[in-house]
Amino acid sequence: MAGGNERWSARTRAIVAGRPSGQGQPMNVPIAPASMLGLEYAREDGTPTWAAFEAALGDLEGGDAVAFASGIATASAVLDAQRVGARVVVPRDSYAGTRSHFAHEQDAGRIEVVSVEPGDTGAWLDAAARADLLWLESPTNPSLHVTDIAAVAAAARELEHRPTVVVDNTFATPLGQQPLSLGADVVVHSATKFIGGHSDLLLGVAVAGDPERVTALRQARTRLGATPGALEAFLALRGLRTLPVRFAEASATAARLAQRLAEHPAVSRVRYPGQGAMLAFDVADAERADEVCRALQLVQHATSLGGVESTMERRAARPGDAHVAAGLLRLSVGLEDPEDLWADINRALCSVN
Template identity: 60%
Template sequence: MDDWTPRTRAIAAGRPHGPGTPLNTPIVATSTFEAGGDSVYARSDGTETWAALEEVVGALEGGHATAFGSGVATLSAVLDSVPVGSTIAVPTFSYAVTRGVLQHAQQLGRLTVTELDPTDTQAWLDCDADLLWLESPTNPTLDVMEIETIARGTRGRVVVDNTFATPLHQQPLSLGADIVVHSATKLIGGHSDLLLGVTVARDETVAGELRAARTRIGSTPGALEAWLALRGLRTLPVRLAEQTRTAELLVSRLAEHPRVTKVRYPGFGMMVAFELPDADAADKLCAAVRLIRPATSLGGVESLVERRAWLPGEDRVPPGLIRFSVGLEDPEDLWRDLLTALG
């Protein structure tokens, strides 16, 4: 497997082998196992379906993967192993739910949270936090962080939310990060039909800590959700390549439109952010699109837009910023829809 490309790993890893075995890993819908074998109870021992998904994600990221019931559950698992009184650094512009969970822990007196500009690398090197939670590109401003410089220049444990980039665009473990997290709800699943999260640890001992945390807090994935995520992951390379081509085309056209004041694009991937003069203009665009759907998620085959500043905790986001998750529709159809909505 080591000499396979990521595209091949996404398709070939995590499959049963041997004469008469099924080509695809089946949905193993059980909570318990007959005594005498290696597995006793699914919450602690997992299932074949979870294991297959973990094998593929681990092969793509270059580490030891653990599946969880949601993306936010991966954060809970990471925090479960952080001692009380620890300091955690998080980007000022990042997923609002992540910051909300950390702020709640701070209000309870469990942690101290420091918010830093994601583009100020020196501030991250100087922060001396026990845990550094990086997000690159950031949500929703799409800032790219210097992962390797930060990971190799700080003493704290480094966690990278790799949801937007996916392991096809960056592999943070190879850059020195300790843990990678994914909301597999998004690009890994790819069809807006499941909730699931995955952690990937560089060190097997750390992976064991995260698995133990999953057992303690009970944040296990459902059998169907794990199977759907595995099926979606098989097509991630071809989906992402096509979505990226469309995103690049639309970015170039949006940048030339007179009503668009700013376009944010990290140079890869299918996530785009663009700004209109104010909140009213952005709301009108979201209400006017017909093919593109106004919704809060991302990473599916369908294109979605959302004015992010309306959400709680996103008051620092520019009021006219629209997060645009580019799907698999024909790019010319998407552009016509945007042109009409832009007026």
């Protein structure tokens, strides 16, 4: 399979990495709907479709990738390497599904969970002194807080017990940041979101630079039965091929919307980290936020994100996100015309102001 080249940009490598090479090879890796490869089950060593997707994403993140059936399956595999009773530090504002999973593991007595403010580097450093695993998410879902990954990772490396540093890179994507280059041990993604990009698959992926960690992740995938489907891996790779152009376009639109929202009288706060296709903004209260969602005609009132369509949701209404500001609206910016998006959002805001 063709690999990336350090002289090529991420945009080019997203196209060529993991592609079959040699005369007579197909342009794309075929879907491999096989449960057996020779004398081994496919769950043991994967399929050519998985391998192609893993090669391409690993190239962009700077490590070796391991695909899983979902983002939560990926988190489960990472936890699988921790001892019983391990102390896991997580950001207080982060994906509710991950926090719910960790809370379940804590209730079962498998881990101890400690929460810190995502943007408080001092709190991370204090917690790291007694932690086994530091689970960072930057920017966070849904409030778009940013954590100093490099500072936390550097501090963890200096500790004698060397806690594992994991970064959920779903919002930033490997185009926004490469946490392994900042000192993280493992990077995780919900490939369901921006990597797949079309709201048509469930897939997770972990990337690590240490071969032993990669082997452990693959072994956990097998033990947990968290293997990705052949079609899902194929679709995720196809989505990854266009990620650079999709992400650049959506990010440019998000920046324009963030600027206009900051000037709107119905908006009290805009949360935008300066790059990426995700933003959030606050209106006066939950009632007005719900009215804005109901008034939308182009932007989809939906819970997922990262697709070609723009979606908006009041996250505090979702289970597990009661800590989120009541009037916060999370916006995933898609590929619609920026002026059409603004007209829709502005009209919805003006209808409740």
